[in-house]
Amino acid sequence: MDFHLALNLALPEAILAISSLLILVFGAFRGDKGMISVSALCGVALIAAAFAAAFGHQGSAFAGAFVVDGVALFAKVVIYIAAVFIIVLGQGYFDRVGGARFEFPILITLAALGMSMMVSAGDLISLYVGLEMQSLALYVLAAFRRDDAKSSEAGLKYFVLGALSSGLLLYGASLVYGFAGSMNFHDIAQSATTNANVGLIFGLVFVIAAFAFKVSAAPFHMWTPDVYEGAPTPVVAFAAGAPKFAAMVLLARVLQTGFGHETWQWQQVLLVVSVLSFVVGALGGLMQKDIKRLLAYSSIANMGYALLAIAAGNVGVAPLLMFFVLYMVDTLGLFTVQMALSRKGEPVTKIDQLAGLAKVNMPMTIVITILALSVLGMPPFGGFWAKYFVFGAAITAHLWWFAAAGLVASVVAAFYYLRILKLMWFDAPVGEMDKTPLEARWIAYAAAAFSFPVVIAFLIYAWPVAQSAAQGFGQ
Numbered sequence: 001m002d003f004h005l006a007l008n009l010a011l012p013e014a015i016l017a018i019s020s021l022l023i024l025v026f027g028a029f030r031g032d033k034g035m036i037s038v039s040a041l042c043g044v045a046l047i048a049a050a051f052a053a054a055f056g057h058q059g060s061a062f063a064g065a066f067v068v069d070g071v072a073l074f075a076k077v078v079i080y081i082a083a084v085f086i087i088v089l090g091q092g093y094f095d096r097v098g099g100a101r102f103e104f105p106i107l108i109t110l111a112a113l114g115m116s117m118m119v120s121a122g123d124l125i126s127l128y129v130g131l132e133m134q135s136l137a138l139y140v141l142a143a144f145r146r147d148d149a150k151s152s153e154a155g156l157k158y159f160v161l162g163a164l165s166s167g168l169l170l171y172g173a174s175l176v177y178g179f180a181g182s183m184n185f186h187d188i189a190q191s192a193t194t195n196a197n198v199g200l201i202f203g204l205v206f207v208i209a210a211f212a213f214k215v216s217a218a219p220f221h222m223w224t225p226d227v228y229e230g231a232p233t234p235v236v237a238f239a240a241g242a243p244k245f246a247a248m249v250l251l252a253r254v255l256q257t258g259f260g261h262e263t264w265q266w267q268q269v270l271l272v273v274s275v276l277s278f279v280v281g282a283l284g285g286l287m288q289k290d291i292k293r294l295l296a297y298s299s300i301a302n303m304g305y306a307l308l309a310i311a312a313g314n315v316g317v318a319p320l321l322m323f324f325v326l327y328m329v330d331t332l333g334l335f336t337v338q339m340a341l342s343r344k345g346e347p348v349t350k351i352d353q354l355a356g357l358a359k360v361n362m363p364m365t366i367v368i369t370i371l372a373l374s375v376l377g378m379p380p381f382g383g384f385w386a387k388y389f390v391f392g393a394a395i396t397a398h399l400w401w402f403a404a405a406g407l408v409a410s411v412v413a414a415f416y417y418l419r420i421l422k423l424m425w426f427d428a429p430v431g432e433m434d435k436t437p438l439e440a441r442w443i444a445y446a447a448a449a450f451s452f453p454v455v456i457a458f459l460i461y462a463w464p465v466a467q468s469a470a471q472g473f474g475q
Contacts, residue, residue, distance in 0.1 A: 006061035009068045012049040012076055013120075016113040019045035020106055027102035035102045039091050042105035043084050046112060050080035053116075060122060064184050067122040067253070070469030074321055075119040075249045082242045082328055083112040085443060090234040092439040093339055099145050107144075108238065111137035115246035119253075123183040124173045127250060131169070131214070134246065135162050138239055142231040154230030161223040165213030172206025175199055176258075185258035193261045201265050208269050211251045215244045216296075217273050217303045218280035225288075228296035233347075236292060237335035240299050241328035244306075248324065252310045252317060256473065263313060270311040271402055277304030278409035285416045289351055291338050294416060295331070298375060301413055302327055305406055309390045312397035317470035319389035322463060326374075326386035326455070333371045333447025337364060340440035343431055354420060356429025364436060365424050367448040372421060374451040376414040382451040385459055 007014065023045070027038045053076040060067045087105045094100035114134030121127040139162060143155020177183055179199040180191035192200055209220065216224040228236050255266050281301025288294040306323060309316035341348040341357075341364065348354065358365040374381035387410065394403040450458065 005057075005059070006066070008057055009059055009061045010066060010120075011056060012052045012080075013113060013116050015049045015052060016045060016109055016116065019048075020109050020113065023109070024106055027106065030102065032101050035094070035100050035104070036091065038102040039087050039105040042109045043087055045109060046080045046084050046087075049112075049116070050077050053077050053080065062126075064186065065123045065126045066117075066120050068120055069473060070471065071249060071253075071317060071321065071473050072119045074466065074469040075245060076116050078325055078328070079112055079115050079119075079242045079246060082238065082332070083108050085332060086234050086238040088439055089237065089336060089339065089443060090232075092437050093232065093234050096437065097145075099147065101144070104141070104144065107137045107141050110134075111141070111238070111243070115242055118246040118250045121250055121253065122185055122257075124177060125183055127254070128166075128169065128173065131247070131250070132166065134243055135166070135214070138235070138243060141235040142227055142239070144232055144235060148230075150230035151232060152230075154227045157223050158227045158231075161213065165210045165220070168206050168213065169210035172203045172208075172210060175203025175206065179203065185254065188258040189260055192259055196262065201262065204259060204262070204266060205269060207254065208251070208266060208273075211247055212273055214247045215251075215303045215306070216300055217307060218276040218300055219273075221277070221280060221300045224300060225284075225293045225296040228292045228299075229290055233292070233335055233339040236295075237332055237339075240295070240331045240335065241324070244299075244303065245324040245328065248303075248306050248310065248320060252320065253473075255310065256314065256317075267311050267313075270307050271399070274304045274307040274311060274402065275405050277301060277307065278406055282409040282412040285413060288416070290349055291351055291354075292335075292349065294351065295334060295338075298413065299331070301409055304409070305387060305390045308394050308399070308402055308406060311402070312393040312399060314470075314473065315396045316390070316393040317473045318463075318466040319393040321466040321469065322389045322459075323386040325462065326382040326451075329447050329450045330371050330375045330383055333367065333444055333451065334375070336440050336444045336447065337368055337371070340364065340436045340444060342434045345434065348433075351420060351423065353430060355423045355427040357424040357433070359429045360431075361433045361436070363441075364433075364444070367444045368424065369421055370448040370452050372417040376417045377410045378414075380452075380456070382455040382458075385455065 023038055023041045027034055053073050056073055058068050087108055090104050111134045114130050117130030121130055139159045142158045143152050145151035179197055180188040212220040259266055277300050281297050285294050285297035309320040374383035377384045377387045391403045
């Protein structure tokens with residue numbers, strides 16, 4: 001393949017990389033007062049990359065290190081759109097709390113670039129480069145409020161445990177390379193077929209453990225509640241969705257392309273991690289009093305559902321795509337609402353502070369109700385369809401018992417969302433709320449609309465697109 005065609009395949013990444021460097025120079029001259037202009041430029045770059053991905057070509061480039069298929073293009077469009085929303089939210093958030101710096105939208109753009117490389121990784125080198133690019137940007141973003149002790153603590157914990165997971169990944173990748181003799185996923189698959197050995201499987205287990213760290217799946221979830229609580233809310237809203245989507249797509253590509261003939265070996269590991277995530281996410285959330293820590297445990301449980309889709313094999317790829325789109329909408333909406341609610345200038349962070357919200361802010365109460373019912377999987381909301389696709393894939397793959405375990409976990413997790421609804425609708429209010437910021441209000445409304453009346457229309461059009469994108473994945 002000639003270099004010109006390779007660049008066409010990598011056009012979205014080229015747009016983001018060049019734009020980030022140019023915008024960084026522009027921001028350095030304008031300073032923090034130019035954050036609005038920098039945010040607008042980053043948004044334009046991300047939208048341009050999304051269009052390039054939506055209408056891009058498919059194929060492989062750079063000796064198979066960069067793969068562009070339907071799944072990669074689908075994931076890139078979703079990631080770029082999510083990044084645009086987070087830049088808009090971050091602009092309003094930092095204007096209110098202070099600490100606005102022009103680096104924020106640039107770091108979001110660089111993180112999106114890393115995720116874009118992740119979903120197109122075709123060998124172990126591009127896998128690691130993409131993963132570390134997005135991780136390093138997120139470490140800085142987690143500690144972005146340097147005047148806040150909790151934010152600094154969150155960034156440090158995220159960095160230390162992220163470094164541990166990177167070490168696991170490198171060690172596992174070195175074992176895979178040593179026993180397979182190649183970095184390329186297709187070559188690894190050929191080696192695993194002709195010369196399967198324990199060392200190769202041992203390396204794969206380390207790689208899976210590293211990805212479990214990155215997506216906060218149990219029992220590698222210990223960093224999640226603290227980072228969610230301490231990091232700036234727009235950063236958490238981003239980190240809870242897009243990076244995990246990219247990591248799950250990459251994990252599915254590694255397993256189904258590089259180890260497709262060893263399905264039984266890695267499927268056992270994924271199923272154990274999936275069930276543990278169900279249990280930890282469902283039971284851990286019951287004891288939480290902080291809203292962001294509650295959403296952290298909800299995220300852990302949802303990663304269990306995503307891993308169950310990957311464990312289902314090829315039939316779980318399209319459900320995985322649909323699950324993450326609907327999950328990211330609910331997550332973005334809930335974090336946006338938490339960011340929008342404040343009392344006397346102080347953000348609402350505790351669940352008890354939502355008491356009587358229906359009597360002082362009915363629109364936000366309705367939004368939270370819709371999003372909470374969606375996350376717990378109540379039909380006909382978006383979260384119900386997300387789990388419907390995942391459980392359907394698991395049943396098709398004859399993973400009946402694990403689908404049943406996920407269903408039980410959903411019932412248990414429903415308790416802490418129903419508790420929030422009871423507080424909002426039936427308890428006495430604890431005081432007046434401040435006026436909801438405009439940008440947060442409209443993004444929350446959009447998320448609620450997408451989770452309820454718009455979701456059916458979305459499913460009608462998006463499900464065939466996801467199925468088409470998933471065809472031939474891993475081959």
